[in-house]
Amino acid sequence: MIDVVEIELDEFKKDIYNKYTKLFPKEEQREWEKVENTYNEGIEKFYKIIWENKTIGFFMLERIKDSYPYYLDYFAIFKEFQNQGLGSKAIKKLLAKIGANNALIGEIEKENPNNPITIKRFLFYSKLGFKKIDSEYLLYNVLYTPLIYTKNKEIKKRELDKIFFEYYLINCGEKEVKRNCKIIA
Numbered sequence: 001m002i003d004v005v006e007i008e009l010d011e012f013k014k015d016i017y018n019k020y021t022k023l024f025p026k027e028e029q030r031e032w033e034k035v036e037n038t039y040n041e042g043i044e045k046f047y048k049i050i051w052e053n054k055t056i057g058f059f060m061l062e063r064i065k066d067s068y069p070y071y072l073d074y075f076a077i078f079k080e081f082q083n084q085g086l087g088s089k090a091i092k093k094l095l096a097k098i099g100a101n102n103a104l105i106g107e108i109e110k111e112n113p114n115n116p117i118t119i120k121r122f123l124f125y126s127k128l129g130f131k132k133i134d135s136e137y138l139l140y141n142v143l144y145t146p147l148i149y150t151k152n153k154e155i156k157k158r159e160l161d162k163i164f165f166e167y168y169l170i171n172c173g174e175k176e177v178k179r180n181c182k183i184i185a
Helices: 009-023 032-040 086-098 116-127 157-172 174-180
Strands: 002-007 044-051 054-062 070-077 104-109 137-139 142-149 181-183
Touching: 002 009, 002 086, 009 032, 009 044, 009 054, 009 070, 032 044, 032 157, 044 086, 054 086, 054 157, 070 086, 070 157, 086 104, 086 116, 104 116, 104 157, 116 142, 142 157, 157 174, 157 181, 174 181
Parallel strands: 070 104
Antiparallel strands: 002 044, 044 054, 054 070, 104 142, 137 142, 137 181
């Protein structure tokens, strides 16, 4: 059985942060100081994904305000545990933890027929009930499609764009957002 367990900053740093820096490209990573600051401000939460008494992945989840959806900042299943259906089970467990009245947003690289992983990633989230938001974001010269999972809460596109960019401001800072983040559609 898979489980998703919230952990503290120290455990994340000790047991997972090194894997995070190896799993995500340098340009996609947040500096430790920014991760620590959002955690200390009560915005960032860390969850380890456990299967058969082993940590097999993690979530970094954020929430600025109670009225906002949760933001799936980072999600990874460690390579040796991928393609076994564990990621789907972990997302379902996370959705159960945050509750049916809460939405979850995130973004994925825009689908590109020349890059099959982008198609696979979109299908993964679609099968779990995530829907595309009718926007595209250019973040650090990479085109992203924002997604939302919600059961009870409709949020308009313009409001979602605003919410995404509030998360980006917190994570990157105003200067970086102005230079490297744009709404395309």
